[in-house]
Amino acid sequence: MSIIQLDTIIKTYHMGKVEVPALRGISLTLVKGDFVAIAGPSGSGKTTILNIIGLIDKPTSGSIVIADKNVTNMKKAGLTRMRQKELGFIFQSFNLISVLNVFENVELPLIIGKAEQTKAERRDWVNYLIEEVGLADRKKHKPAELSGGQQQRVAIARALSTKPQIVIADEPTANLDSATGETILNLMKKINKEQNTTFVFSTHDPVIHELADHVIFLKDGNIVRERKQAKEVKK
């Protein structure tokens, strides 16, 4: 069952009068519960493709279907709703709200999205997520008081708080040491298996993409190779 379908996606940036092609006609299909790594060297288009899947950037041409909804020509409000309900984001530099503590950062998407939960239900769910990422004793800490690995765990909990079908992670381990990076990846994989959430993340680290079930190799804006491992997908 496909959850993301990209068809001939082209993205061209304009740097003054110069056109810089970032994606040159990418088509791919990802299924629900997939754990996908987008691999490739710098400038290959990894971040661009994640931004397009995550609906925070628009392609120059091509069509996109996410969670059975054709979002190609969707308006701003519709895209915002899709990001609220269907998508979660994990950023390379964590992007936590610095004035909020761990609990509040994880709770934020639920409040922005006006989720239909009681206050108690919301608190229990946020506490559960924080425990899942192993930060139960850091709930009242501000991001500045946490290590990089801990901040990325908060970001993972925040990305999962609205129970999205898809989580996008742009180089989630790039700012972490290799051991912490592996821990983060294992945490993502654990959630992927337990909750059947589709994860799409980018990396240029061969060690990290070895952990993925499905690896898409990009070069100069094209898919040059795709590798899938047989895995059990929960339906």
Place this chain on the structure above:
Amino acid sequence: MIFIIAFRNLFKSIRHTLIVVFLIMVIIALFYIGNTVLEESNNGLRTTYILNYTGDIVIQEKTDVSMSLFGANTPAIGEFFSIPVLNDVDTINALAADFEEVETITRQISGPAVLDIGTQRFGVPVFGIDPDTYFPCFPGIQLDAGRFLQSGEMGAMLTKGRAEQVKKDTGVPVSVGDSILLSTAGTTGFKIREVPVVGIFSYSNAVQIPDEIVLTDAQTARALNSILLATDSDYAPPETTVDILTDDIDSLFMDEGSDTIADKTESVSLAEIKTLLETGTEPVTQDWKDGGWNFIILRLKKGVNDSDFLKKLNEKLEPFTAKAVDWRTAAGTPALLVLLLQYLFNAGLLLIIIAGIIAIINILLITVFQRMKEIGTLRAIGASDGYVRLLIFTENIIIAAIAGILGIVLGNVLIQVINGMGISVNNSLISSMLGHDRIFIQNSGLMAIASVALSVVLGFLSSIYPVQIALRIQPVEAVAKG
């Protein structure tokens, strides 16, 4: 949550917050102090004028120009303007008296005259009054010597300031019983009236009232201003007099030796004259209750909103050629000058506010640009336009409200400092404006509320453009800066 983010963000970018708070605080302190002084001055003037000579409402004849109790409010045409007599004065008086909001009612004749007293000569405004109703209407008038003018008598009352001026200039004090000459010149020739001074009075809070005013009986004022007189007495001319009027005019000149006066050979004794005077039908004094009046003056009951009443009264006056005006118009130039000052001050303040808003917008824009990643992240995790808008507005309105409160605190501190200095004012114009001859400002709760409201409006207006810029930030900014 929005409040938490907004509030904590203020501390996060404390330097910008402090600059914005300082700017708004100074603007609000200026607004608060300035308008408190003007409002107090306005209230002082209002009370003084109402209690001393304008009442709450004045009914006058409709004119093309704004008219006070002294004549035209425009100085240039003042000399060429004569105050029109009020038509249907009795009907309008009865109509006004029927309103339950009206406490007291009196009438007045006004006009300029030249006052000769001793060797001194002054141009003065003469107020012809009905003593029975005038003095109860104006409790601000205090008697310093002599007595109040009485109904039916001819006489004048001078202000204490005028009496002192005369004494200073001539060395001779003005005494009750002294005669004064009042004269006018108009299209119908010169009018001169000699009347005795019956009393010397002063206005309460006199610093704001012109010392020139002379109060006289209505008859004298009417004569000076060529206004028709009438009496409500039962006087009827003897039949013989009427006969003359009805006879053929030629008969008056007929030479038939029937001249009654020439034939009169009997002498008249003193006793006969006395009897005639005692029993005669012709009155010795006349009760000049009626005749033309220029103004009807109303004092309203406490708590009545004078502008609402004015509107109501003017609706009733629609069929007449009269209109009602408020105390400020009736008081003339000094009260209008305070209003003008208030407008000028606020116009100046508006320029400062505009400059302040521009400065605040710049600072808020810098804050928005510095927070592109944060706002982009919020967009990426699903924040709508409304959420971002609400967040920025909340932050800025919190700053503005805090700054507004601090501005009032600063304003109050400055007011205390100014009051503590006990500065006295010698210039009568400035003291008229302030309502005191010493600078003393009282805090105004209403103005404090208005100041906080202004600060919130300032915060809102300053935020509009930065919010527009924030809404243009795309979610991709979250990663672009990452």
